[in-house]
Amino acid sequence: MTKLVLAIDDDKLVHRVIEESLAGFCKLIHAKNGDEGLRQAFKYNPDIILLDVEMPGKTGYEVCSELKQNQLTKETPVMFLSGKTELTERVRGYNSGASDYIVKPFNAEELIARIRVLYDYRQHSKKLKSDIEQAQITAEIAMTDSGDMGRIMRYVRQSYHAHDVATLAEYLFEFFAPLKLDIVVAFWHHDVGLFYTADAAVCPLEQELIEQHRSTNRFVDFSHRTIVNYSHVSMLVKNMPLDDAALYGRYKDLFPHILDITNAKAQEIQINKLALSEVQQVDTAFDALAQHIHSSTERYDYVVTLFTEQLAELQHSVSKVDCQSIVASLLPIQAKFALLNDEFTDIKQQLNDVVLSRSELVTKLQKSADENTANEHVSDTDIELF
CATH class of the missing domain: 3.30.450.40 (GAF domain)
Known part of the structure; x- marks a missing residue:
């Protein structure tokens, strides 16, 4: 990529020397004073700025300070071109934001070498800044x-x-x-x-x-x-x-x-809620069965007592009556025992229903547990990301 260099100097001869020195090395833009140089810098955002110190209007130090205060050009390397060799002048240039300072007169090789150094310095700074920003983004x-x-x-x-x-x-x-x-x-x-x-x-x-x-x-x-x-x-x-x-x-x-x-x-909440509902149904069935058994037991005790009493009466009176009357007296007791047998048959059926419900509940709970285990393995690998 061709380097873009902005030369700001009020001396036409210096511009000619710079142009001859950098011919074929980079693209050059010229400005004859500080104000024009600032406009050119903000417009073209050059890679390097060559800046004279002594100029009519704004000095090179003032121009450099303004360049460093502008967001667009604050990272652009500035090299001062000056006939002053004093250390104090170099310090002033550094304090204003310059990256290099070359004394006039200069030769082409020195100028090109200094520009290369500044260009590499800027590219390295850009990369370092980009790496730091990326590291900050990564850290965030x-x-x-x-x-x-x-x-x-x-x-x-x-x-x-x-x-x-x-x-x-x-x-x-x-x-x-x-x-x-x-x-x-x-x-x-x-x-x-x-x-x-x-x-x-x-x-x-x-x-x-x-x-x-x-x-x-x-x-x-x-x-x-x-x-x-x-x-x-x-x-x-x-x-x-x-x-x-x-x-x-x-x-x-x-x-x-x-x-x-x-x-x-x-x-899981739905499965637990369903399981609780079914368990409650089983409990309700057992409560009904217990009440039924209790009621049937009372009736059974009553029938046994009645049968015992009638049997005693039968034994007492067996010699006084014929066999037909004995059979007739036993028929009601037979009917009551038949009714009791039917009730216990119903109880047996209810018990079978309860056992079946309990078996189905255990099967469902086991199936749910197996599905949850499978889902745990799936959820570790089947998460949809965007």
């Missing part, structure tokens, strides 16, 4: 990622203690609060959604949008809003930072991590 990203992961781990610990989706939603809002994101979260159970927001009610249109986009893509962007969908949870972000690409990308990378955790916890 690392600190940001570290902060995000720390808050994710805190959310994992909190979600462990959540036993209902309302509490889980509160922890989720607490996680997103430092990010200044306004979110609505929906937890799905079959086709029914439970909707939560941090500090206001969910408006009907928001609910409708989440419901309509539930079965579409993982990420749904529209305007400055984003919907993120998982099987058991959906989240609407109402204020995505579209004007900040880096922040936007950071959030999109963050969402899968936090929502993968939330989705797994919501599924």
Whole structure:
């Protein structure tokens, strides 16, 4: 790439010497005084500026100071061209911001060599500055990622203690609060959604949008809003930072991590709720069975007592009556025993139903545990990042 050099000097002869010395080495721009030199510098942003000290109007030191105060030219190396050899002049040049100082008259080889040094110095400075900026960006990203992961781990610990989706939603809002994101979260159970927001009610249109986009893509962007969908949870972000690409990308990378955790916890809450409901049904069945057995036992005791009494009467009177009357007296007792047998048959059937329900419950719980174990392995490798 051709170097661009700006020469600022009021002496036409110096301009001619500079032009002859740098012919074929670089592209040269001329300015005859300080004000013109400043305009040329701000317009073309040269790689090197050659600056005379003594000029009408602004001196070279004043021009150099203004160059260093301007954001566009403050990093541009300035070399003073001067007939003064005193050390104090060199110090003044350095204090005004110059990078080199060459005494007139000079030869072409010396000038070219000095310009090469200044050009390499500027390129090295640019690279060093770029490396420092990149290191700072990397450090900021690392600190940001570290902060995000720390808050994710805190959310994992909190979600462990959540036993209902309302509490889980509160922890989720607490996680997103430092990010200044306004979110609505929906937890799905079959086709029914439970909707939560941090500090206001969910408006009907928001609910409708989440419901309509539930079965579409993982990420749904529209305007400055984003919907993120998982099987058991959906989240609407109402204020995505579209004007900040880096922040936007950071959030999109963050969402899968936090929502993968939330989705797994919501599924666990639903499984536990279903298991609790089925266990309660089993308990209710056992209570009904216990009451039935208690009632049947009372009736059985009554029948046994009655039968014992009638049997005693039968033994006392067996010699006084014929066999037909004895059989007739035993028939009601036979009917009562038949009724008691039917009741115990019902009890047996209920016990069989309870055992079957318990077996189905154990099977479901085992299946859920196996699915959760499989999902844990999947979630480690199947996280969608943007």
